[in-house]
Amino acid sequence: MSKVLNINVLDERRNSILCNARGKGDSIQCNKNSAAGSVSQRACVYCGARVVLNPITDAYHIVHGPIGCSSYTWDIRGSLTSGAEVYRNSFSTDLREKDIIFGGEKKLSAAIDEIVAQYKPKVIFVYSTCVVGIIGDDLDAVCKTAQQKHNIRVIPVRSTGFAGNKASGYRAACDAIMELIGNEERPAKPQGINFLGDFNLAGELWIIKGYLKSLGIKLHTAITGDSTCDSLKEAVKAQLNIVQCTGSMHYLARKMQEKFDIPFINVSFCGVEDTVKSLLNLANAIGDECIVKKAKEFVVEKASRTEKLLEQYRQRLAGKKVAIYVGGGFKAISLIKQFADLGMKTVIVGTQTGREEEYQTIKELADEGTIILDDSNPFELEAFIKEKQADILVGGVKERPLAYKLCVAFLDHNHERKHPLSGFEGALNFAQETDLSVNSPVWGLVKRKWGETDEKLCQSEC
């Protein structure tokens, strides 16, 4: 472990912070429960499940719990739909004190009856929350009974908030998807692909779908962006799964491999380099000569056009310093590369749910002296942003005001954004947004000053 810190960082956080040094076998503590009182930026199991399943556009998502869980997650993500809009509603059993005392099973089953009578849904997902886990409502039994009674799919999502962390919620969601797919029959000669881990934020899925069409690759099922209950069952017909958000979907990919014998590869459509590489890898994995040829031509043409447009931003962004704090490790890796491509230097990189092997890759990609953080908090982010004199922070909604208070630019890599960051089009949006924020005249006017009180935190030079 290289010595990193002089600041008053919490003892139990020390092994989750690393100052990158080459040739050392340092490892970072990750995939642990958050330290109590550390002001972690993470959410809960329920949140993990909700974000994965929510973009299934024609499903009825019932939150079995008190109102807050449903209220705080109502339509807050920018997942777009090409059809049904059911998923943009928030259904809750709105448990009250007496339900906690006497149990909420009756209310849940009555709630399902009401939804069925009113909307005739195909599929209902029922999410478990903290309090439901404690009072011991038997979700499985209620769902099973309702399923038989109404002859529709009623699938429990085991997302009790305290039972693990956000990643456990991803797995609960994947289990629910597996349950939905059930024992659908796999064709003798499967063709085409599924796209796992794109949630169609700001239409990103549609961009990639366009690429696949140009290459002549059939996309069976997107999981779960702009998907429907029926389209998810089509997933068994694919010959290959491509996995973008590995944090949430690696588990599902493995399950589908075990059960249906569908192989998978990882892809990333963040930035030109990753997009090109992913499309070529995909074409090779499908192994069709014609598709490989098309892919080669397609990426050359698209990349060269994009490169030309990116040039203007490179001139304006060269040498700027970046702090990354995002949800998953795979995204962080893509971001380091994408910023490097713009001539920018990543000085801090952290994730909420990154995995050991992803941190290893981050260590290899990042410069010496880069601060690497797992499950960080505002206290550390502030300290390291000051120490490293970052020019821009990339993160989600909660991080934005912190960056602005520190007079640092911000790039929204969150789930509420209104513009795509995927593919060649996304790479341009990414560069443009970075430029708009980093090079805003406002920073010159507010005259950024760094605290004089902070000692040098990182002992390794950058």
Added chain:
Amino acid sequence: MRNFVNLNVNPCNMCMPMGAAGVFKGIEHCMVLMHGSQGCSTYIRRHMATHYNEPIDIASSSLNEKGTVYGGSANLKKALKNVIKLYRPRVVGITTTCLAETIGEDLGGIINEFFAEEKIKGIDCLAVSSPGYGGSQYKGHYYTARKTVEHFVKNGGKSPKVNVIVGSMSPGDIRHLKEILSLFDIAYTLFPDISETLDGGCQEYYNRMPEGGTPISALKEMGKAAATLEIGAMVADEDSPGLYLKEAYGIPLYRLPLPIGLQNTDALMEALAGISGRGVPMKIRKERARYLDAMIDAHKYNAEGRVGIFGDPELIYAATSICLENCFTPCVVASGPANGKILPALDSLGSSFNRDFIKLADTDFETISKHVQDTGVNLLIGPSDGAFMTEKFGIPLVRTGFPVHDRMGAQRKVVIGYTGSMQLLDELTNILLDQKHQTFRANLHKAYWR
């Protein structure tokens, strides 16, 4: 009072810990800690961050399976220790969540043990029982305010100061209220005071424990005040901090509605005039006169407004009041939170203007939007969550209350007092004018061109 019996479809309220957090954010050097699983604090932080555009640091005891089965004492103590180390607060405000409440945590005991074990001095710590299933953010706000007062106030006595207890108002509104109090030359303790803590300026150096908030020393002296002015006309008696101070220390209490609109603002000014023993200052009289002028200028246009109002009980009462005074027709008035006083209050407000309208409490947006469509509403007033009605039905929404996610400036928007009411009224009128201007040519052409 909603379409479905067992379901809330699209919530028009949040939960108790949200209200509790808002109150703690209004105490000087107070760090908020939620005893429960990690998600509660994260979601509440996210909601507050988009509304106030400020960093919202709220810690969690991050309860997991182990803590849930064997009790969360170790987690809570660890959280307290860490929060004190990172933030150096003067007060830690602990809110419980569904989880902590249901497993029956003895917060008082754990806190006492912690302070004894760690020998920590000079930090105050109070815990409020605020399970998410126990009520809405509205109840959470006043209940927490009351528990805070009960915690800090130990003695009665005599002081010329006035207690001013406020509900969920924007920092901008609270700053305006302070100006009004200053004009009356009243010495006051305003609580909770988020005017600086949740709307700080750009400083040379960032301070993670922002300055501002109600001073602890002032909180302790609230039992000696000459009077209490509580903005919260719909608050249940058992949740009222002002009523507690009246019953425990004999402090005269003025309970007032949110001062939006003429009559509600008049009520505030009359109370302040009474308390201060002097007349209404000239500056405020002039503001009132200007507001009356604005009301006259706009009354005919406003008469074309058919309004849907939703949010917490204080907001909807005051918004209905300003609408009735200004000739708008309220069509649907809906409280997301359950509340015992709001429906009779709206009844009596409506009948004083000879108007009847649909009144709902403990409702959801699915129900509200059905009535909004049925009654031909052309203007909406309430928090951002109603914006889907703009998206679906094309009805414009004037964003007020909490939360406002999708507009800049919610933290500094002023809607109280004569000046704030005038600004709100202008905003409402201008939307109607805009609707008129956008459509009258086509409408008349369609109707009469031969």
